[in-house]
Amino acid sequence: MTDRHGRSRSTWADVVLLLIGACFLLPLLWLVLGSLDPAAGHETRIPEQAGLGNFAAVFTPELLFRPLWNSLLLSTGTGVVTLVAAVLAAYPLSRYRSRFNTPFMSAILFGTCLPVTAIMVPVYGLFVQLRLLDSMPATVLFLAATSLPMAIWMTTNFMDAVPVALEEAAWVDGASRLSGLRSIVLPLMGPGLGVVFIFVFIQAWGNFFVPFVLLLSEANQPAAVSIFSFFGQHGAVAYGQLAAFSILYSVPVLALYVIVARGSGNALPLAGAVRG
Amino acid sequence: MAAHHSDRQVLRYLPVLPAVVLLAVFLAGPVVWAFHASLTNAGLTGRHARNPEWVGLENYQRLLQDPAFPLSVVLTVLFVAGSAIAGQNVLGMALAVLMRRARPAVSATVGTAVVAAWVLPEIVAAFAAYAFFSRDGTFNQLLGAFGLAETDWLYAVPMVAVILANTWRGTAFSMLVYRAALNGVPAELTEAAQMDGAGAWQRLVFITLPVIRGSIATNLMLVTLQTLAVFTLIWVMTAGGPANGSTTLPVLAYQEAFKFGDIGYGTAVAVVLILIGAVFGLAYLRLLREQKP
Numbered sequence: 001m002t003d004r005h006g007r008s009r010s011t012w013a014d015v016v017l018l019l020i021g022a023c024f025l026l027p028l029l030w031l032v033l034g035s036l037d038p039a040a041g042h043e044t045r046i047p048e049q050a051g052l053g054n055f056a057a058v059f060t061p062e063l064l065f066r067p068l069w070n071s072l073l074l075s076t077g078t079g080v081v082t083l084v085a086a087v088l089a090a091y092p093l094s095r096y097r098s099r100f101n102t103p104f105m106s107a108i109l110f111g112t113c114l115p116v117t118a119i120m121v122p123v124y125g126l127f128v129q130l131r132l133l134d135s136m137p138a139t140v141l142f143l144a145a146t147s148l149p150m151a152i153w154m155t156t157n158f159m160d161a162v163p164v165a166l167e168e169a170a171w172v173d174g175a176s177r178l179s180g181l182r183s184i185v186l187p188l189m190g191p192g193l194g195v196v197f198i199f200v201f202i203q204a205w206g207n208f209f210v211p212f213v214l215l216l217s218e219a220n221q222p223a224a225v226s227i228f229s230f231f232g233q234h235g236a237v238a239y240g241q242l243a244a245f246s247i248l249y250s251v252p253v254l255a256l257y258v259i260v261a262r263g264s265g266n267a268l269p270l271a272g273a274v275r276g
Numbered sequence: 277m278a279a280h281h282s283d284r285q286v287l288r289y290l291p292v293l294p295a296v297v298l299l300a301v302f303l304a305g306p307v308v309w310a311f312h313a314s315l316t317n318a319g320l321t322g323r324h325a326r327n328p329e330w331v332g333l334e335n336y337q338r339l340l341q342d343p344a345f346p347l348s349v350v351l352t353v354l355f356v357a358g359s360a361i362a363g364q365n366v367l368g369m370a371l372a373v374l375m376r377r378a379r380p381a382v383s384a385t386v387g388t389a390v391v392a393a394w395v396l397p398e399i400v401a402a403f404a405a406y407a408f409f410s411r412d413g414t415f416n417q418l419l420g421a422f423g424l425a426e427t428d429w430l431y432a433v434p435m436v437a438v439i440l441a442n443t444w445r446g447t448a449f450s451m452l453v454y455r456a457a458l459n460g461v462p463a464e465l466t467e468a469a470q471m472d473g474a475g476a477w478q479r480l481v482f483i484t485l486p487v488i489r490g491s492i493a494t495n496l497m498l499v500t501l502q503t504l505a506v507f508t509l510i511w512v513m514t515a516g517g518p519a520n521g522s523t524t525l526p527v528l529a530y531q532e533a534f535k536f537g538d539i540g541y542g543t544a545v546a547v548v549l550i551l552i553g554a555v556f557g558l559a560y561l562r563l564l565r566e567q568k569p
Contacts, residue, residue, distance in 0.1 A: 013377035020371065021386035024393055026418075027408040027444060031400070034407075042407050044414040085298055088291035096288055104292075106561055111303060113557030115505035117526040118549035121533040121542045122306035125313055128325075145302035148295055206397035208508045213534075224399045239407075246400040257395045 034243035041239055054244035063241075064248065066219070067226035070136075071249070074211065074222050075204040077140035078147065079197045085144065086151040086196065087159075091181060093152075094159040095167075105156070111149035120213050127214055134216045143210055147200045154199075158192030159185065198260050202253045223249040307550060314544040320537035328540065335544035344520050344528060345545070352504065352524040354435055355442070360503035363443030365496060368450025372458055373480065387451070394448030402512035405441035406430070409513065434514040434522035442509055446502065450495055457491035458484065490567045497560045501553060525549045 034040035035054050037047030058064050093101055123142060124133075132138035166188070167180040175183070186193070208224040215221055227249070230242040314335055318328035339345045371390065375383035393401060408414045409429040416426045429437040461484055469479050485492070507526040510516065516523035516531060523531070525545060533542025 010377050013374045014379055014382045017371070017374050017378045017382055017386045020367075020374075021389040024386075024389040024444060024447075026414055027404045027441075028392065028396075030407045030414055031404050041412065042410045043412045043417060044407075081298075085295040088293075089295035091291055092289045093292070098285065098289075100289065109564070110554075110557045110561060111299065113501050113553055113560055114303060114307070115501065115526070115549055115553040117505040117507040118529065118546045118553060119303070119306045119310065121529055121539065121546045122310035122313060123302070124533070125318065125539060125543070126302075126306055126309055141298060142302045145298040148299055152295060202395070206399075208397070208399040208402075224397060227399055227403075242403065246403060250396050250400050253397060254392070254395055257391075261391075 031243050031246055034239055035247050037240055039240070040243060054240040055248070057238075058241050058245045058248070063226075063229065064245065067221060067223040068249065070220060070226075071205055071222035071224065073136060074140060074143065075201045077137070078143040078204040079201040081140060081144035082147050082151045082200045083155075083193060083197050085148060086155040087186070087193070089152050090155040090159045091185075093156050095164065105153070108149045108152050112153070116146050117209060120209060124213050133214060134220055136215070136220055139211060139214045142214065143204050143207065144200075146210075147203055151196050151200055154196050155189075155193070158189045158196075161192075162188045195260055198256050202256055205253050310543050310547050310550060313540055314547045316540045318539040318543070320534065320539055322537075325539075331540070335541050338541060339544055339548070344523065347520055348523045348525050348528040348545075351435060351522060355439060355506070355510075355524050356500055356503045358435075358439040359442035359446070360499040361496060363439060364446045364450045364499050364503075365492075367443060367447045368495075369454050369492075371447070371451045372454035375455065376458060390451055391448045393444050394446065398445075398508045399512065401445050402441075402509045405437075405444065405509065406513045409437040409441065430514055431518055434518065438510050438513055438522055441513060442503065442506060445509060446499065449502070450499060453491060453495045453498075454488075457488040461487050490563075493563050494560070494567075497556055497563065501556050501560075504549065504553060504556075525552075 030042075030044045033044055033047060036050045036052070037045070038049060038051060038053045040047070040054070092098075093104065127133045127135075127138065130138075162185050166184050170180045170184050171177075205222075206224065211222050212225050215225065218226070223245075227242065227245060230238045230245065313328070315330060315332060316328040317324050317331045317334075319325045371386070375387065378386075396404075411426070411428045411430075415429065420426060427433070465483055465487065466479050469483050474482065505526060506524070507530065510522055510524060510527055511530070514522045516527040526549065529542050529545040529549065531542075532538050532545060536542075
């Protein structure tokens with residue numbers, strides 16, 4: 001079989017791909033089946049009495065709503081702080097030519113290479129010294145700092161794509177730099193900014209290690225950390241509820257990813273990292 | 277005139293300030309602090325938490341004598357080589373190549389399955405992998421169906437389990453990078469080779485791979501860095517055990533600092549990890565410079 005580009009399609013490629021794809025789905029099978037099984041354990045099995053009991057059991061303020069609300073606060077806060085700082089930084093980097101630009105962008109790119117797990121011990125030390133442990137705003141600022149290098153890189157690329165000529169026309173009409181940025185540049189790069197925001201949001205939503213180290217009280221913990229409450233005091237684990245909670249916690253970011261992938265042909269979040 | 281010019285220059289760059297402050301306080305600050313703290317006996321609680329003393333290179337000397345440290349360096353190398361370079365990179369490439377030959381519906385479906393494991397929050401992926409490899413988990417159920425002896429993967433071969441799990445979790449990144457790279461290979465090149473009688477394998481090895489070698493190098497660098505930093509997956513699946521059998525450097529740093537309360541010593545481990553990251557980061561910058569036309 002040949003497609004319109006003259007490439008041959010082969011059945012063996014289909015078969016091999018489907019086998020690999022099945023291997024990738026297998027570990028997720030437990031999550032889905034376990035969430036519907038009131039007597040779930042480690043093993044994957046068809047539930048004898050499938051039902052939504054596990055979902056009903058986790059639908060409480062303490063187990064579900066507060067952790068998800070905390071996740072939402074953390075992720076939205078991180079997204080907003082990152083985006084504002086990234087847009088402000090991207091403007092001069094994109095619009096002015098200076099000796100300062102290349103070293104700054106290189107330093108930023110170098111920053112994306114820092115293994116964040118390696119700095120969690122020193123960050124904990126810093127938070128102790130500054131008495132910022134268990135503070136949501138401080139955690140938001142730290143998460144924003146970790147996503148800033150990539151966000152600045154992506155935002156600058158998006159802003160470079162907006163022609164300066166459009167702004168110049170506005171300046172001739174008497175608009176200031178700031179109003180030019182607000183009324184001309186930002187609307188044109190709106191989809192790109194959306195991608196950056198969602199990308200940062202997804203990362204913050206899924207981050208476990210940072211809130212695990214920096215947010216101590218139950219009232220502040222996001223879903224990534226509160227998930228441990230399904231491990232009972234005496235080693236008993238509510239596996240069915242753990243699976244149900246995992247699904248409810250994952251759905252928002254899966255949905256957001258689909259939106260980004262639809263809008264950007266799947267590869268955009270990587271563009272900054274790989275094309276350089 | 278010159279002074280006036282540079283004043284304006286500084287003012288123009290004022291908007292960069294919030295980003296620079298955030299990066300300085302929360303990223304550069306901790307890195308500098310880490311180098312300092314690794315030379316002290318700072319503790320999590322008690323006397324050493326309030327008044328850490330300067331101990332010079334004592335923590336680093338202790339690292340070299342501690343049998344757990346060389347073991348965790350070896351395990352980190354194994355983890356990166358196994359799950360990033362061999363696992364994610366090779367499997368990602370294979371998927372990208374196969375997807376060009378398969379039917380569009382098949383490659384879209386399989387692509388979604390691969391990406392799902394990657395987009396899932398890391399703690400959920402870690403629990404799923406833990407359940408998959410546990411003694412009565414899906415993996416053993418499958419092996420049992422083929423009449424194979426069951427192994428308690430997480431205890432008997434913890435590194436194999438976490439390497440497979442991290443390959444499952446991270447392959448999507450390489451797959452997306454290689455799909456984009458393969459789409460950028462000029463069709464005339466491979467067509468010309470085909471005319472000259474080159475088979476599919478020869479075209480891949482002698483035409484396609486050399487053309488996309490820049491993407492391959494960049495991808496190897498990035499997956500190595502991402503894998504060096506993996507903590508949650510290992511911590512949930514094995515907690516570094518049994519008997520330090522899967523304690524990579526991030527897990528070791530966490531254990532020393534938070535479980536044993538020895539911030540100074542744990543930070544020394546973190547500094548080693550930061551230095552390894554810095555070496556790869558510099559190599560990455562060089563690579564990108566060479567790629568620029």
